[in-house]
Amino acid sequence: MKSIVIIEDEETLLRMLSEKLSREGFKVWKALNGEEGLHMIQTKHPDIILLDIIMPRMDGMTMLKTLRQSEWGKDIPVIILSNLSDDKRVAESMEHGVYDYLIKTDWSLEEVAKKVKGKLGL
């Protein structure tokens, strides 16, 4: 069974994404901000990460940079799922090796799940 950490501060979205990916056969861990997310990733070693950008305590971009500096997180595939769409953030996240940058309103749950599975070759 593949595993995923979903980091999203909007609880309803976190629940919907988590339920969808659980139904698709993933072991899902949830985090409400970057700080919790980093801790979760370090302890659970997921196969992939779904990451929001604007979050309290630690935002997604800061978390991504910290993750990439660590031995345990530098190679984990990350998909950004955010409603923030400015070029600077997209370019910055690509520089830190994210697999894709998805705008939430443009992607259905089904399409997000397909994207995650596609990256893992499922």
Add this chain to the structure above:
Amino acid sequence: MTVREKVFLGFGGMAVIMFVLILYIFQSLNVLKLFVEEDRDILLIQHNILLVAILVVSIAVGIAIGVTRIISKELQEMEEQKGEFVALASHQLRTPPTIVKYDSEYLLSGEAGKLTRTQKKYVEEIAHANQRMVDIIRALLNVSRMEMGTYSIRPEEVDVCAILKSVVGEFRPAVKAKQLKVTATCAKIPTIQADPRLVRIVLQSLIANAVKYTPAKGRMSIDVHVTESEAFIEIRDTGFGIPYDVQDKIFTKMFRADNARLHDPEGTGLGLYIAHSIIERVGGKMWFESTEGKGSTFYFSLPRKGMKEREGKTQLALS
């Protein structure tokens, strides 16, 4: 003219006026002869006044440059703040519709329990209305980015026919539902230097209108051809047409003709405004011919080369 240019011209003009004024005084100082005995002393005084005049003008120019730099920096910061505001506002505006989108998708999938036919109809209506809201937010954000000039332009070698084919494909379900006859003529033409995203947005807007405002079993034709310096795209339909008395308002923001409202109450009146603004911005032209009750033909041209690259906060969003 930008504020920076105005300030620079203002200070520059002031410096020139001061210089002329001082020279005038300098010339008028021949009157000194009345009070000074030696011509040598008059020359010395005139020499000193000239030095002071040069010094004053230099200081004025220096101040002009300094003030211009400060204002330029402030303007840049203001632009960045405006861009950041739109980025954050877009995030906040899009989050609630995302929740509605996910929830309605989940309900319609039947995974939360089978819906009755009536329940399904209501949830579909919610999903449809929500998608309209997402589209309006996207269009308004595009308008805001265009008006602030914060969107990027990224020209590359573009095959207009390939984009056209793809956009026509997006509308296939609607074309099929209305039984429209669509012909697209796109002979083998050379690539042009353009931003493919902007070309797509313009084509999406014009083709969407042609599909929306052409009655069932009507006809649409699209033609692309290229001259030495420009690419021309023509989109013709046998639709409802634009009433003559409102044709001069058709590229105005949020304007919708009465017959357009009648046939499609859901439109935003932003599509043509955005398409027209994009084309004007990248050095092309857009125009149309229309007869109410008979149909419309929209034309636009794009320079084959010369669409200038521009760094921006973000790209315009696609439909």
